[in-house]
Amino acid sequence: MPERTETHSRTVTTKVPARLDRLPWSRWHWMIVIGLGTVWILDGLEVTVVGSIASRISEDGSGLSITDAQVTGVAAALYVAGACSGALVFGRLTDLYGRKKLFLVTLGVYLAATALTAVSFSAWWFFLFRFLTGFGIGGEYAAINSAIDELIPSKYRGRVDLIINGSFWIGAVAGALLSVLALNTEIFPESVGWRLTFALGVVLGLVILLVRRHVPESPRWMMVHGRTEEAEALVSDVERRVEAEKGVRLPDPEEAISVTQRKDIGFGEIARTVFRSYPRRAVLGLSLFVGQAFLYNAITFGFGSILVTFFGVSSGVTGYYFAVVAFLNFLGPLLLGRLFDTVGRRPMISGTYILSGLLLFGTAWLFGAGRLTAVTMTACWCVVLFFASAGASSAYLTVSEIFPMETRAMAIAFFYAIGTAAGGISGPLLFAGLTSSGVVSDAVIAFCVGAALMVAAGLVAVFYAVAAEGRSLEQIAAPLSTAEPAPAKTAKTA
Numbered sequence: 001m002p003e004r005t006e007t008h009s010r011t012v013t014t015k016v017p018a019r020l021d022r023l024p025w026s027r028w029h030w031m032i033v034i035g036l037g038t039v040w041i042l043d044g045l046e047v048t049v050v051g052s053i054a055s056r057i058s059e060d061g062s063g064l065s066i067t068d069a070q071v072t073g074v075a076a077a078l079y080v081a082g083a084c085s086g087a088l089v090f091g092r093l094t095d096l097y098g099r100k101k102l103f104l105v106t107l108g109v110y111l112a113a114t115a116l117t118a119v120s121f122s123a124w125w126f127f128l129f130r131f132l133t134g135f136g137i138g139g140e141y142a143a144i145n146s147a148i149d150e151l152i153p154s155k156y157r158g159r160v161d162l163i164i165n166g167s168f169w170i171g172a173v174a175g176a177l178l179s180v181l182a183l184n185t186e187i188f189p190e191s192v193g194w195r196l197t198f199a200l201g202v203v204l205g206l207v208i209l210l211v212r213r214h215v216p217e218s219p220r221w222m223m224v225h226g227r228t229e230e231a232e233a234l235v236s237d238v239e240r241r242v243e244a245e246k247g248v249r250l251p252d253p254e255e256a257i258s259v260t261q262r263k264d265i266g267f268g269e270i271a272r273t274v275f276r277s278y279p280r281r282a283v284l285g286l287s288l289f290v291g292q293a294f295l296y297n298a299i300t301f302g303f304g305s306i307l308v309t310f311f312g313v314s315s316g317v318t319g320y321y322f323a324v325v326a327f328l329n330f331l332g333p334l335l336l337g338r339l340f341d342t343v344g345r346r347p348m349i350s351g352t353y354i355l356s357g358l359l360l361f362g363t364a365w366l367f368g369a370g371r372l373t374a375v376t377m378t379a380c381w382c383v384v385l386f387f388a389s390a391g392a393s394s395a396y397l398t399v400s401e402i403f404p405m406e407t408r409a410m411a412i413a414f415f416y417a418i419g420t421a422a423g424g425i426s427g428p429l430l431f432a433g434l435t436s437s438g439v440v441s442d443a444v445i446a447f448c449v450g451a452a453l454m455v456a457a458g459l460v461a462v463f464y465a466v467a468a469e470g471r472s473l474e475q476i477a478a479p480l481s482t483a484e485p486a487p488a489k490t491a492k493t494a
Contacts, residue, residue, distance in 0.1 A: 011260045012228050016158025016219045018253035019235050023474050026242045029160075032151050035211040036103065036144045036385050037164035042110065042201055042208070043137050046172025048322070049140070049179050049197045050075065050130075053326055063191035065121045075130045082134025083141075084417040090139030091265070095406060098225070099147035100217040101183055102409075107212065110136030111205045118198035142413040145400040148297050148422070150218040154472050156343065158397060159337035163345045165393035168335030172326035176319040213266040220405055220473070224481050226261045259481040270407045274414070278403060284464040285399040285411070289419025291353060291457030292392035295360065297427030297442060298450025299381055311374035321378050328382040332389035340394060346465035349398065352391035353458030355452040359384045364447035368440055390455065395419070 023029075024208040046260065058067050060304045086106070113132035120126040145161070152160050178197055181187065188196065219231035239250055275282050307313040307321060332352075363380040367371050374382065396412070403411040434446040468476045 009328050010226075012223070013256050013258045014223050014228060014232070015253040015256045015482035016223050016228075016231050017257060017472050017474050018255045019239065020070045020151065020219065020256065021451050022239070022251060022253055023153050023242055024171050024246060025153070025156060026245050028238055028241055029152065029156075031211065032148065032215055032325075035162065035208065036148055037160075037167060038109075039107065039137075039140050039205075040168040041163060041171035041174070042204055043140070044168040044173075044326070045178070045201055046080075046114070046133060046137065046171070046203070048172040048175030050328070051245060057194050059190060061190040062125060062194065064120055064123070067127060067352065070123060075123075075127055075389055078127050078131040079134035080420055082131040082136075083138035084421050086135035086138030086140075087142050087417045087420070088138075089163065091142035091409045094139075094143045094146055095270075095493045097149070098217050099409075100215065100222055101309075102139065103143040103147060104209075106136050106453055107205060107209055107262060108136075109139065111202055111209070112131070114198050114201045114205065117197045118202070120195075122474040123475075126373035128487055138413075138416070141396070145412050146216070146221075146409040147218050148471065149397075149400045150169065150220040153217075155341065157401065158340035160342060160399070162333040162337035162390060162393040165396045166337075166389055167181075168324045169329035169389065172329070174322045174361055176323040176326060179293065180317075180319045185224075189330050205462075213334045214272040223258055224261060224405060224479060228261070248293075255472070257475075257479075257482065259479055267410075269480070269490065272408050272409050274403055274411055278477070280463040281402045281463045285304045285395070285402075286314070286418060287457040288349070288353070288391075288395035288459040289415045290396060290422045291357075291453045292395055293419045293423025294427055295356065295388055295450040295454040296385075296392065297431055297448045298360070299385065306377070306443060307374055308442070310440065311377065313374050321374070325378060325381050325385060329389040331463075332386040333393045336390040337393075340390075340397070341469050344467060344469050345370040345394070345398070346461065346467055349394045349465050350458045350461035352394065353461060354455050355458075356388035356391060357383050357454035357458060359387065360447055360451035360454065364444045364451065367447070368429040368444040370440070391458075392453075393469055398465070401473055401476055404477045405473060406481065416464055 057064055057071055072355075086109075090102055090106055104318070110133060113136055117129040118124065118134060120129070145165075148161060148164060149157060150384045175197075178200070181193075184193070189192070216234055218231075219235050222231040238284070243250055303322060303325070304318040307318050311322070338351070359380075363377075363384060364371075367377065367379065394439075396416070397414045400408060400412050431446045431447065434442040466476060474482075
């Protein structure tokens with residue numbers, strides 16, 4: 001491989017982005033999806049299993065002196081705080097030092113923190129490593145979404161990104177079912193079962209790490225950071241592998257791009273770019289993340305308590321209900337993802353947000369009128385979240401593709417942190433009393449708040465969503481390092 005170039009002031013012309021975008025789907029792309037995308041399964045497993053096994057951890061004989069409220073309150077808040085902090089810290093480092101270095105580091109942080117959580121002997125130890133687990137997962141969001149969008153061809157970028165982000169719910173299904181197994185004292189002692197759930201996360205993470213070692217650095221990142229020769233060589237190798245696999249010669253790439261290479265772009269320039277050059281895109285990103293965060297917390301934060309309090313469902317079987325809801329959450333991005341590339345971003349983003357909000361309004365009305373049972377309530381949630389999950393996943397897709405490449409990881413980190421903080425801090429504070437009070441009208445208010453914010457975000461998308469389907473990342477937002485950057489002016493491309 002060519003020696004790394006340390007000159008960052010020269011201007012080079014390259015077709016690397018066009019060469020990546022014109023690739024057909026191949027085994028190489030599957031390696032990227034498996035190596036990078038499967039980490040969301042771990043996130044879903046982590047979030048779900050801790051809430052589900054909280055009652056077991058807090059029991060006498062668990063080997064840990066901690067209360068149920070501390071697990072679902074303090075530990076959950078620390079996990080969220082860690083995720084927000086990790087996203088911001090690693091987001092900046094990802095833009096500075098590359099996608100590959102950071103997606104290996106963040107997974108390493110997750111693995112170490114989860115393993116140490118499994119051997120917790122006191123509450124402070126458990127709290128510390130829940131924070132650090134979140135720190136690693138938050139960093140993953142910035143590093144992984146950046147790499148995926150820069151490596152996946154533009155034709156497939158929307159559906160792949162949605163399905164990968166939606167795979168969180170595969171982990172949630174596994175977490176819900178695993179919690180039922182872990183709580184069974186006939187199989188595992190009280191002090192062992194909950195530890196094994198964390199150990200499983202470590203095992204899955206190690207498998208992902210083995211695959212991830214073969215995922216390359218983003219050629220797009222390399223071409224801006226003075227490593228053009230490496231980027232060209234990497235893409236040439238991929239092209240040879242794809243041509244050998246498909247048995248055809250690839251067409252010539254169409255567009256070249258000129259960039260002035262530089263090592264670093266200051267945080268001030270990143271902030272000015274996101275909020276001054278692309279203000280409507282910034283409003284769009286904030287709206288989408290906050291809307292989906294509140295809708296999900298309106299439903300999932302009080303999920304178990306609503307079933308137990310209002311419908312008399314045993315707390316020991318709520319995991320089965322949640323598994324069904326989580327499965328429908330995954331089906332949404334899986335079945336609707338292709339439409340984001342064909343029908344288009346704007347109609348699909350606004351449509352999924354507005355429709356899921358309206359459906360939740362309808363669910364709130366039926367619940368308030370006393371017309372639902374535990375089964376039909378769960379069915380309503382399934383329908384709402386089928387569309388909402390596709391919309392929520394599109395929020396990550398949106399912020400990862402509508403800002404210049406040099407700001408991509410930091411933009412993802414910023415909007416993820418805002419949305420996560422809104423959902424993980426403001427959401428519980430708002431919805432905790434409403435969903436657990438035992439008063440039907442209080443729960444209805446919680447649903448309506450989440451629904452209203454989701455509809456509002458959908459309306460913002462009607463006007464501000466970017467028609468990014470089938471377009472290269474450089475067409476959507478010119479890199480800051482291009483010789484003549486041209487931020488778009490219209491609602492379609494602004």
